[in-house]
Amino acid sequence: MGTHGIVLFGHGARDPRWAEPFERLAAKLRAARGATAGPVSLAFLELMTPDLPTAIAEQVAGGCVEITVVPVFFGQGGHVRRDLPNVIDVCRAAHPGVEIRCAGAAGEDDAVLDAIVQYCLQEAGNAG
Amino acid sequence: MGTHGIVLFGHGARDPRWAEPFERLAAKLRAARGATAGPVSLAFLELMTPDLPTAIAEQVAGGCVEITVVPVFFGQGGHVRRDLPNVIDVCRAAHPGVEIRCAGAAGEDDAVLDAIVQYCLQEAGNAG
Numbered sequence: 001m002g003t004h005g006i007v008l009f010g011h012g013a014r015d016p017r018w019a020e021p022f023e024r025l026a027a028k029l030r031a032a033r034g035a036t037a038g039p040v041s042l043a044f045l046e047l048m049t050p051d052l053p054t055a056i057a058e059q060v061a062g063g064c065v066e067i068t069v070v071p072v073f074f075g076q077g078g079h080v081r082r083d084l085p086n087v088i089d090v091c092r093a094a095h096p097g098v099e100i101r102c103a104g105a106a107g108e109d110d111a112v113l114d115a116i117v118q119y120c121l122q123e124a125g126n127a128g
Numbered sequence: 129m130g131t132h133g134i135v136l137f138g139h140g141a142r143d144p145r146w147a148e149p150f151e152r153l154a155a156k157l158r159a160a161r162g163a164t165a166g167p168v169s170l171a172f173l174e175l176m177t178p179d180l181p182t183a184i185a186e187q188v189a190g191g192c193v194e195i196t197v198v199p200v201f202f203g204q205g206g207h208v209r210r211d212l213p214n215v216i217d218v219c220r221a222a223h224p225g226v227e228i229r230c231a232g233a234a235g236e237d238d239a240v241l242d243a244i245v246q247y248c249l250q251e252a253g254n255a256g
Binding site: 004011015019021024028074076109112116120121125 | 134136138139141142143147148149150153156157161196198200202203204205206207209229231233234235236237239240241242243244245247248249251252253
């Protein structure tokens with residue numbers, strides 16, 4: 001059985017510090033998956049590198065036969081609904097032997113929203 | 129003691145469906161705070177309404193004397209580091225009797241990142 005890679009896909013920004021929580025997220029995910037699991041990479045839609053085709057090509061070159069792309073976006077606007085499927089199609093055509101799956105936006109997940117609720121309560125000091 | 133409002137501040141997008149998870153987040157936060165707590169509003173940086181000054185003015189008009197703004201962003205780029213503090217300053221000047229606080233980006237919170245890690249593991253089917 002081949003390796004299963006995960007690519008965390010973010011928007012990208014001009015400020016390099018913007019990527020810090022994505023790096024922390026990737027580190028946490030690597031730790032949670034364990035040392036023998038497949039690679040975890042970052043990829044960006046714009047303004048930062050690598051882009052998604054580059055990140056996927058690197059995972060394929062490294063032996064991945066299955067890749068899950070997780071859009072780390074809060075909303076599902078044009079970027080996730082339109083731009084991303086187009087890029088995924090290009091990647092699938094480039095690597096026909098690799099199963100490339102795309103998850104829904106992480107910010108739509110109920111448990112993620114619940115964690116944000118807890119953060120808001122904490123930041124507001126639970127005041128009524 | 130006056131009412132404490134929370135404003136969830138997002139980027140905004142052209143596609144109206146982009147706001148759906150923000151509406152769900154606001155509904156969850158209202159439920160978690162309970163019926164007697166202060167208001168929870170959405171506000172956007174661009175492309176969607178209301179903007180932050182409008183949302184804050186509405187909470188002040190409704191009796192809020194304390195308002196916590198939570199940026200619902202994954203990274204802290206120019207929007208959160210530069211644009212948002214400028215808007216917050218304008219709001220503070222407009223409402224000198226109201227305590228307006230600004231939290232860090234929700235996507236930098238460790239528990240939020242942990243929830244995203246769990247989402248990634250689930251979406252990747254925990255494959256190794």
